[in-house]
Amino acid sequence: MEDIKKNRISPQKQLVNFLVHLLLAVLSFVWVLPIFWIVLTSFRAEKGAYTNTFLPQGYTLDNYIKLFTDRNVLNFPKMFTNTLIIAIICCIFSTFFVLSVAYSLSRMRFGFRKTYMNIAMILGLFPGFMAMVAQYFILKSMGLTEGSAVRLGLIIVYSACTGLGFQIAKGYFDTIPKSIDEAAVIDGATQWQVFTQITMPLAKPIVIYTVMTSFIAPWVDFVFAKVICRANADQFTVAIGLWNMLQKEYLYQWYTCFAAGAVVISVPIAILFIYMQRFYVEGMSGAVKG
Amino acid sequence: MTRLSALLMGVGIIGHGQIVKGLLILLCEVAFIIYMIGPGAANLAMLPSLGDNPGGEVWNEAKQVYEYMEGDNSQILLLSGVITCFVIAAFIALWVLQMRHSYRLQVEKEEGRHVPTLVEDIRSLFDSNLHITLMTLPCIGILVFNIVPLVYMISMAFTTYSKEDEHLILFDWDGLNQFARVLNLNGNIGRQFWQVLRWTIVWAIFATFLNYILGMVLALIINRKDTKWKGFWRFCFVLSIAVPQFVTLMIMNIMLQPSGAINVLLQNLGLISNPLPFWTNANWAKVTIIVINLWVGIPYTLLQVTGILQNIPVELYEAARMDGAGPVKIFFSITLPYMLFVTTPYLISSFVGNINNFNVIYLLSGGGPTYVGDTAGQTDLLVTWLYKLTVDQQYYNLGAVIGIMTFVILTVVTLITYRNSGSYKNEEAFM
Structure with a gap:
């Protein structure tokens, strides 16, 4: 059964499916990024709001x-x-x-x-x-x-x-x-x-x-x-x-x-x-x- | 008996056998009279002038010294005046109610029916009159902490209560002058008002409809038959609602500063050489706010429409597909009209919410950038301007006028859209 179903999907549909999942992945990344960033910042060792790097240089629990x-x-x-x-x-x-x-x-x-x-x-x-x-x-x-x-x-x-x-x-x-x-x-x-x-x-x-x-x-x-x-x-x-x-x-x-x-x-x-x-x-x- | 209770409230009710209830009402009348003789009358008397004694040193003949006399405080006088008016209104309402009740008891007695005793009355409060028990406290809360403050604030719009000309302690009635100032296109305040109003409306339209349509498209994409891991995608988007809004907004503000994370990232990647002016350029700030609001709002739409989208009759889609309609065509001729029809009330409330959306503007741009000499920034909405005028700058009368104007605009918009909406005109269109 599983195979028959798979065979039915046309290449065009597969492409659409791939694009849809890609789009969702990109969007999810955009939506989760700020939240991820704040969690990273809370463990950041360097002080201050503005740093020269996007990712922290060191991690700590001091905050x-x-x-x-x-x-x-x-x-x-x-x-x-x-x-x-x-x-x-x-x-x-x-x-x-x-x-x-x-x-x-x-x-x-x-x-x-x-x-x-x-x-x-x-x-x-x-x-x-x-x-x-x-x-x-x-x-x-x-x-x-x-x-x-x-x-x-x-x-x-x-x-x-x-x-x-x-x-x-x-x-x-x-x-x-x-x-x-x-x-x-x-x-x-x-x-x-x-x-x-x-x-x-x-x-x-x-x-x-x-x-x-x-x-x-x-x-x-x-x-x-x-x-x-x-x-x-x-x-x-x-x-x-x-x-x-x-x-x-x-x-x-x-x-x-x-x-x-x-x-x-x-x-x-x-x-x-x-x-x-x-x-x-x-x-x-x-x-x-x- | 009933006639006598026009003067001595509650007497009619006592006469018809409901002694405790009648006595309570009589007690209310006594309390009201004592209040009116005491502070009530004084409050009312001060209401027209709002006080004009500035206070200060007064020569005391008996003691032969200058004494400090406390002056009038118009703001307190206005508040107590407004409260007294409410007490009088409540008293009139009580009077009408007891007259009606007394009359009804009289009729019941004449017809020889049973007059309820106190115990029966109390019991009915938990049965057929349960709504009285349940709603009294919430209603008092709303009256005291919403309606009274609103009336008080509205009355400020007709006074000179503002930091201009030092009218913060003593102020007078001012008629419609402040309204004229706000509506006058050529004055400084009027120019700012029209500018803020224009942006408020542009913002509300973009924020409401972009969020609505894009959120719906996202929901449709996630609900597609062939989309895998539906729960996971939904979780990713909903996560952003779960984090308190003020936290994410403040983070966004910091991230988009000239030396914030986004600019650093773009500069490190070599895409830009100078930081992008997200908050310092008026047009950039406007676009940034609308885009960030998409980030904030789309998940809400996603949550709200997912259930409703699944209610759309499948036959409609099948018929459309038979006729050879593509997904875009189906969206615009079936999904969107259906959703608009069902969710008009939700759209109206979200439009109202956006016009009054304080958090997004205040925490993201703070209304800035602000030009020198202006009280309103380029991205201020009416609400954030209202906040600045009252809390920060103490132009209470102007703030109150802005509040009233917001209310008027919202009422007009709501009435027009509601009257023209499908769900009002033709309730059965899609049934």
Whole structure:
């Protein structure tokens, strides 16, 4: 069988196949190159951002060691714990917010429903910063922009508005047949029981997806953190710390450490992402189907 | 009873047997009145003038000394004014709700139906009224940390709040002057606005459609029947999404500097003698940004369209092949129209996302190169300009105007494309 199939492929088709694979190989190389380069840089022995050679001359683990032990200038361990605390608390709140809103909009019918979806769409058209600059003033008037209260401020900023990001979860809930709920209601279940004991287990992929995205958000956001933290170096999150390492005054000393830091936070995030991408695809196609 | 509750809120509800709920509403009214007599009225009174006491040394007759008097801070006065307006609006909403509720209870009682007790009410919050329980907190969050800040920021557009003429502490209402300034083609600000707007739109169109089409082509190539190692190719591309965006963007910025890795590599290979001006020449910077954005965006498209592409009915392809259509023809007359039809909402949201795409511009070029005397660089988008105007340069009123203009443009674009899209006009075209 195998031979007959092979014989059928015409030379022209073989050429096309070869070209397609060549193209994919070249493109993959382009896509992976910067990531490969940052990993190389994180092990580079020479300091500084700019070197005369593309590949490092010597390899070392010092960049990682410096990143986790040098607490004087840029305190990476402290930033790491800050971000971890913020991420865990945000994750709890935003998951609850997103799932409750998505469930209500998908399953319940109430007068405010359409209005809410329209408001969410309109708010989505404003540039994110518009609210952010004013949020800073509001947090300031509440005293949440100084000292350790900054952390609370950041938690509020990251989780307060997550109720607007319900689309993917709602799309997923919409694909779960309503007849399951109806059967449960006939058996005497309340809506709360349907939500927690029937829909949630059925929607496990989207629950995992929501938990992970809300956990990742504080690690990768740097704009909000920068505006809220301003000069409070104690309260920096990982993202601002890494951004700072690339500023002129630190660039030479810290560039290779930046690469090490980038690898340190990217590896877990990449693993989480690759694990959850299928949920993302499922949620997206659910959301598109409407 | 119902009529009385127009004045004494909650009385009607108490009268109809729902004592706890009625008392809570009455308590809200008392709290509101206390608030309005206290700080509320003062806040409202300051709203028209936004304060005009500069503060400073004041002679105290009794103590015979100069005392430092704190002046008005317009920014805080404006914020508390806006919050007071929201409190009043919330109170009016509560008033309407309790009137309606009271009336409904009255009707129910007259018809001799059962009036729900407190326990039943609470139970219904976990059953037929579950949405109230679930949505209250998220809605409060959105109101306090999105809607109030937005209204506050929008109101700044109509003031003189900016570093110009030292209006950072005391400022006044300014009407539409700032809008006139931004829209005036001949002024300095107006010229920059049109330049930024033009680039924002060019950028959004390129970023959205190039990513969309090239991403789709890539997905089709990977999904071809004869392509081997599909999972591996997909993994290579998706890996770039998995690394946090700000990290890859900052790396790209460093790699493309005059003495960065790319220039070094090209020089070592002997292809160029002088470094390429990736960030220092405006046109180079624009092209570089669009190309890098392809690197950032194509994997997203790949992820999003892979599933949908497989939904295209096979018969359509077979019919086309029978008629002798080549792969290019099939792509343009079947795949693309089908995808456009199904994914219009996604395209709109990605267009909006690109107009508001802060990260790519800010981290790659920082909006530069910037000409002397300008606040906006050659590659600044409206959002990054907004950021520079407010956070860096403290032209809050101009920043707010730019934000409003962005919103207006997005609304127009969204409405037009949505109205003209296939999925809105003819929902069943491909079914």
